[in-house]
Amino acid sequence: MKWRSDSVGRFYDSNESTVVYFDSHSGDTHLLSEFAAYIMQQFAGEPLTTEELMNKISPEVESGDVSDLRESVVGILEELFALDLLKQE
Amino acid sequence: MQLLGHLSADDFRQRLTRGKIPLRVGPYIYNLQSNVPSVAAGIEVLYADFELADPLEFVDYNIAILRNGFLSRIRGEAEFLFDGKSPFDTIPTGQAYAFLEWGMNWCVSLHTNEYLKLHAAAVSKGNTAIIMPGVPGAGKSTLCAALGLSGWRILSDEHAMIPPHTAEIVPLCRPVSLKNESIAAIKSFSSSAVFGPVSKKTHKGVVVHMKADLQADSHDTKNVQARAMIFPRYSKDERQQLSPRPRTDSFILAAYHSFNYSLLCEAGFDAMRTLIENVDCYDLIYHDLNWAVKAVNDLPGLQGA
Numbered sequence: 001m002k003w004r005s006d007s008v009g010r011f012y013d014s015n016e017s018t019v020v021y022f023d024s025h026s027g028d029t030h031l032l033s034e035f036a037a038y039i040m041q042q043f044a045g046e047p048l049t050t051e052e053l054m055n056k057i058s059p060e061v062e063s064g065d066v067s068d069l070r071e072s073v074v075g076i077l078e079e080l081f082a083l084d085l086l087k088q089e
Numbered sequence: 090m091q092l093l094g095h096l097s098a099d100d101f102r103q104r105l106t107r108g109k110i111p112l113r114v115g116p117y118i119y120n121l122q123s124n125v126p127s128v129a130a131g132i133e134v135l136y137a138d139f140e141l142a143d144p145l146e147f148v149d150y151n152i153a154i155l156r157n158g159f160l161s162r163i164r165g166e167a168e169f170l171f172d173g174k175s176p177f178d179t180i181p182t183g184q185a186y187a188f189l190e191w192g193m194n195w196c197v198s199l200h201t202n203e204y205l206k207l208h209a210a211a212v213s214k215g216n217t218a219i220i221m222p223g224v225p226g227a228g229k230s231t232l233c234a235a236l237g238l239s240g241w242r243i244l245s246d247e248h249a250m251i252p253p254h255t256a257e258i259v260p261l262c263r264p265v266s267l268k269n270e271s272i273a274a275i276k277s278f279s280s281s282a283v284f285g286p287v288s289k290k291t292h293k294g295v296v297v298h299m300k301a302d303l304q305a306d307s308h309d310t311k312n313v314q315a316r317a318m319i320f321p322r323y324s325k326d327e328r329q330q331l332s333p334r335p336r337t338d339s340f341i342l343a344a345y346h347s348f349n350y351s352l353l354c355e356a357g358f359d360a361m362r363t364l365i366e367n368v369d370c371y372d373l374i375y376h377d378l379n380w381a382v383k384a385v386n387d388l389p390g391l392q393g394a
Contacts (some may be wrong), residue, residue: 001364010355010358012340012365013336013337014365014366016336016337016338018335019361020341022358027351027354029344029350031337031340056313
């Protein structure tokens, strides 16, 4: 199962702990955590499985424990899915 | 340039009855018509220093508040008309002036989408403007009136109109709407405030409008650069404070207070982003108007504005 974004998303990041995300697909605007916004940026142009996403971000994300990182990522993917920002295929 | 106040009382009333009062309000021309005495009295006091446009100029908003026929006079009812059509129910005559102002707001809220529009008061000093968004009852109009009575120019009590790709505000100075307790608060704040007719038992309670064009440059049409966005909140029980707030969070709150952010879609996002990047954002909790005015006067970066 892959995750995908149907939106050409727009971000407003003013280097605070949150990022504004405009979903061009729905026209809705969301306030995301920095990490959630970072995950959304990974879906620009390509659907990814959770594993592919993990492989993509692991080198860039400092985390002492990969299982902790995976747990956080899965939680955020589910929240983004619930917000209809990500779809499953 | 002819001001409305230059007309004799008789001439004004005759023209108003015939619908021949084309008032220049910011970038727009409102043509007004009314045969309701309280509406005439309010316009005469609150718009005396507004320019009458040339009768041949294009009218943006044709507005009338009329009592038509014997029955409407007996019932004490009037009708709000926009371009000759009635978009609302009849109005109790005693609330007619408030409805005129609300109707004038409605015209801008509904029809003007070349700007990003925030439900906000806006004031300026020199070339520096402050935007104050807020839900009804937050205290934005009260603070706007107090600032206007303290040397600030009132750009708008209701609409902050921002051209896309700028952080500028289009001046749209009109009377400030005060409700219930805020009327007494402004009366005790300054004895120089000028008020229009009282509208009682409206859906917002008692409503009075205050003359807003109090400065020499009140009717300048040049846009003014916004430097700060303040979210005011009147609270009797909380400690008064002016505190910075994050831009991203302010972006979302300002979008919530916008009339047309969603309608503008991506252009709205871009317009809001440009605005937010160029203003410092604050929360203002207050219950003492003198304290609040001083807090705004002392805003970092605005001293000497």
